Amino acid sequence: MTRDQIAEELPNLAESKLTALVVDDSFVNQTIHQKLLNRLGIENDVVTNGKEAVDVYCSGRNYDLILMDMDMPIMNGIQATKRLREMGIESKIAGVTTRANEGEKKEFMEAGLNDFQEKPLTISKLLSILHKLNFYVQT
Amino acid sequence: MLGLGVDRLQADINRLLASLFHQGVLDEQFLQLQQLQDETSPNFVYDVINIYFDESEKLLRNLRLLLMDREFSDYKKIGLHLNQLVGSSSSIGARRVRNVCVAFRSASELSNRPGCLRGLEVVEHEYHYLKNMMHELFQLEQQRILAAGVRYPM
Numbered sequence A: 001m002t003r004d005q006i007a008e009e010l011p012n013l014a015e016s017k018l019t020a021l022v023v024d025d026s027f028v029n030q031t032i033h034q035k036l037l038n039r040l041g042i043e044n045d046v047v048t049n050g051k052e053a054v055d056v057y058c059s060g061r062n063y064d065l066i067l068m069d070m071d072m073p074i075m076n077g078i079q080a081t082k083r084l085r086e087m088g089i090e091s092k093i094a095g096v097t098t099r100a101n102e103g104e105k106k107e108f109m110e111a112g113l114n115d116f117q118e119k120p121l122t123i124s125k126l127l128s129i130l131h132k133l134n135f136y137v138q139t
Numbered sequence B: 001m002l003g004l005g006v007d008r009l010q011a012d013i014n015r016l017l018a019s020l021f022h023q024g025v026l027d028e029q030f031l032q033l034q035q036l037q038d039e040t041s042p043n044f045v046y047d048v049i050n051i052y053f054d055e056s057e058k059l060l061r062n063l064r065l066l067l068m069d070r071e072f073s074d075y076k077k078i079g080l081h082l083n084q085l086v087g088s089s090s091s092i093g094a095r096r097v098r099n100v101c102v103a104f105r106s107a108s109e110l111s112n113r114p115g116c117l118r119g120l121e122v123v124e125h126e127y128h129y130l131k132n133m134m135h136e137l138f139q140l141e142q143q144r145i146l147a148a149g150v151r152y153p154m
Helices: A003-009 A027-039 A050-058 A077-086 A102-110 A123-132 B002-023 B028-036 B044-068 B075-092 B095-109 B113-149
Strands: A019-023 A043-047 A065-068 A092-097 A115-118
Touching: A019 A027, A019 A050, A027 A043, A027 A123, A027 B028, A027 B044, A027 B075, A043 A050, A050 A065, A050 A077, A065 A077, A077 A092, A077 A102, A092 A102, A102 A115, A115 A123, B002 B113, B028 B044, B028 B075, B044 B075, B044 B113, B075 B095, B075 B113, B095 B113
Parallel strands: A019 A043, A019 A065, A065 A092, A092 A115
Antiparallel strands: none
């Protein structure tokens, strides 16, 4: 998608100052997901596993959106999602993983996700997440 | 004459990419990476692919060390490494590497050691083929940039 097409999809996205946390143990995916978020004007940070995501929230930081990988060392995406919800965190959490069979998807969703996308993440899939989670400002 | 050099190099780049897509080595996700390259990150594709090479080589080394151990039995660890390789390969559009990793992962889920060893060899082969092709692509692109930058003095 071109920038003009993105602007048409979400005209006020740049004004909404959304924030996002990328939770993924792969530096490749971190880099790509951050670039996708930057392209949409979404401020973002990155951590490398579920425990770091929980720690970030425990430190008092908050994000509108979390892009949560499923398979990570120390604490995986399912464990981290459950933990964040137990803590009362209401950020929107979108699971992003290569594992897409129905059983795995169901387990991840039941942990507390708001949405689920199969990797690889693209601008279109990210826009779909934002649309579904009502992350745009109506004029 | 210089214009022809740039055009010829661009044609070579296009031909190489078309071949890689035709062989199934790359898929449309690679085009997504190219679309993310912009003035704020003009070397984005090159940078991401090199990160992928670094990450993948560590994972492949770890997989080989695990499987070469006679006492090896930790198939879960194999699975975790492969999940990461599947994920990063699909993220850069490395379709064939991704697919052979998925096949390897199936062998690990069945605790099939000979299957895993075969799987590792296939993944290593596909990975090195991809790496060689990417190096060739980056060399052509570098030559094209240099050719486009050369100007006759006025």
